[in-house]
Amino acid sequence: MSQYRIFNDEDAIAYVRQAAELGPNMVLQGEEIGDGNLNQVFKVCQPGSAKGFIVKQALPYIRCIGETWPLTRDRARIEAEILLYHGQYSPEYTVAVLHHDAALSAILLEDLTDYQVWRQALLNGQHFADAPVQLGTYLAQVHVHSSDFKLDYQGQRAAQLQFANPELMAISEAVYFVDPFCDHERNNVAPDIRSNAEQLWADSALKVRVARLKHDFRCNGQALLHGDLHTGSVMVAAGQLKVIDAEFGGYGPMGFDVGVMIANLLLNFCSQSTVPQQLLRIKDVQVLWRSYKTQFFQYASQTADAALTEPEYIGALLRQVWQDALGYAGCEMIRRTIGVAHVADIDNMTDPNQKTASQRQALALGRILIMNADKIDDAQLEHTALKHSAQ
Numbered sequence: 355m356s357q358y359r360i361f362n363d364e365d366a367i368a369y370v371r372q373a374a375e376l377g378p379n380m381v382l383q384g385e386e387i388g389d390g391n392l393n394q395v396f397k398v399c400q401p402g403s404a405k406g407f408i409v410k411q412a413l414p415y416i417r418c419i420g421e422t423w424p425l426t427r428d429r430a431r432i433e434a435e436i437l438l439y440h441g442q443y444s445p446e447y448t449v450a451v452l453h454h455d456a457a458l459s460a461i462l463l464e465d466l467t468d469y470q471v472w473r474q475a476l477l478n479g480q481h482f483a484d485a486p487v488q489l490g491t492y493l494a495q496v497h498v499h500s501s502d503f504k505l506d507y508q509g510q511r512a513a514q515l516q517f518a519n520p521e522l523m524a525i526s527e528a529v530y531f532v533d534p535f536c537d538h539e540r541n542n543v544a545p546d547i548r549s550n551a552e553q554l555w556a557d558s559a560l561k562v563r564v565a566r567l568k569h570d571f572r573c574n575g576q577a578l579l580h581g582d583l584h585t586g587s588v589m590v591a592a593g594q595l596k597v598i599d600a601e602f603g604g605y606g607p608m609g610f611d612v613g614v615m616i617a618n619l620l621l622n623f624c625s626q627s628t629v630p631q632q633l634l635r636i637k638d639v640q641v642l643w644r645s646y647k648t649q650f651f652q653y654a655s656q657t658a659d660a661a662l663t664e665p666e667y668i669g670a671l672l673r674q675v676w677q678d679a680l681g682y683a684g685c686e687m688i689r690r691t692i693g694v695a696h697v698a699d700i701d702n703m704t705d706p707n708q709k710t711a712s713q714r715q716a717l718a719l720g721r722i723l724i725m726n727a728d729k730i731d732d733a734q735l736e737h738t739a740l741k742h743s744a745q
């Protein structure tokens with residue numbers, strides 16, 4: 355079964371049977387459960403059993419667009435290798451890859467049936483208080499261990515080559531830094547906020563900042579990023595968290611992962627109608643950053659590279675990561691509001707007036723973060739965000 359074909363339920367079952375060595379007599383059922391933008395996802399299990407296996411298969415195009423936007427199937431191999439790499443350093447918080455088949459562009463993953471997607475939990479008003487600490491730990495573990503703090507020159511260059519992901523990272527470059535800042539045909543701009551989008555497209559000072567972020571995204575290969583760390587890429591359960599969906603990963607600036615996650619929490623903030631719920635999201639951001647900073651400092655301090663051991667250097671680097679993160683957070687907030695791929699937090703709001711207000715708030719806050727990244731510290735974030743919520 356090594357020749358590529360787009361799986362149906364039976365193909366997914368056959369792949370699981372072979373990859374997990376389940377034997378011909380075990381009865382299995384499978385169904386396609388994917389709702390993501392890119393791939394097929396199947397759940398395969400024994401009848402009557404809640405838990406089984408997850409099969410993720412890359413299609414030769416972007417699922418949500420169709421065959422008009424072809425895309426390398428090699429993303430499945432890259433994703434499997436990134437998850438395996440991250441899993442070495444953050445096994446508690448990275449989904450387990452049980453098998454992968456490059457020819458079939460398929461990955462066999464542990465079934466996280468007992469978990470729920472964090473975005474959905476937030477939409478349901480559920481608060482997973484441990485999640486920000488856990489995510490901060492995960493990010494510090496995978497960033498430091500793929501950086502120059504832990505890899506020597508040759509080791510890091512080899513990793514940068516192994517995890518080169520030019521097709522998907524080029525998509526990220528386009529959908530984060532290009533499309534949302536011009537009147538691009540891929541954009542999805544609601545008529546009520548078109549004038550707000552047009553203001554951004556005419557904002558030269560903003561575009562200068564975004565150009566710098568785009569340049570760093572391409573040129574500043576600090577660590578092996580997850581590359582798409584929004585709340586839909588995080589599964590949560592009581593006291594537990596697993597990160598999934600690393601197909602956009604590759605070497606890039608650490609602040610990108612941190613910023614994308616911050617943005618998704620702030621997009622949820624923008625969708626909230628009560629101050630206590632809003633404050634919970636700001637607190638999530640602050641706890642995430644403080645967890646990241648503390649753990650990062652600890653792992654980085656244990657470097658074997660004598661040139662990098664000064665605490666003052668690590669502190670300065672972390673300040674830059676925070677500034678980068680705010681800039682990338684701003685891009686993510688803007689692109690998730692007027693770009694090709696939105697978020698359910700705001701798109702699913704039922705009151706049209708509140709939805710428009712939330713979209714405007716997301717654009718305004720995104721712009722503020724990009725323009726003032728060097729002036730806002732984590733304690734001031736609450737003031738900045740609430741000030742924008744009142745306007």
Ligand code: SR1
Nearest residue numbers: 391416526529582694695
């Ligand atoms: C056209 S792909 C757009 C987005 O979908 C994925 O979920 C990533 O977030 C990507 O940026």
Ligand code: MG
Nearest residue numbers: 390582587599
């Ligand atoms: Mg994804």
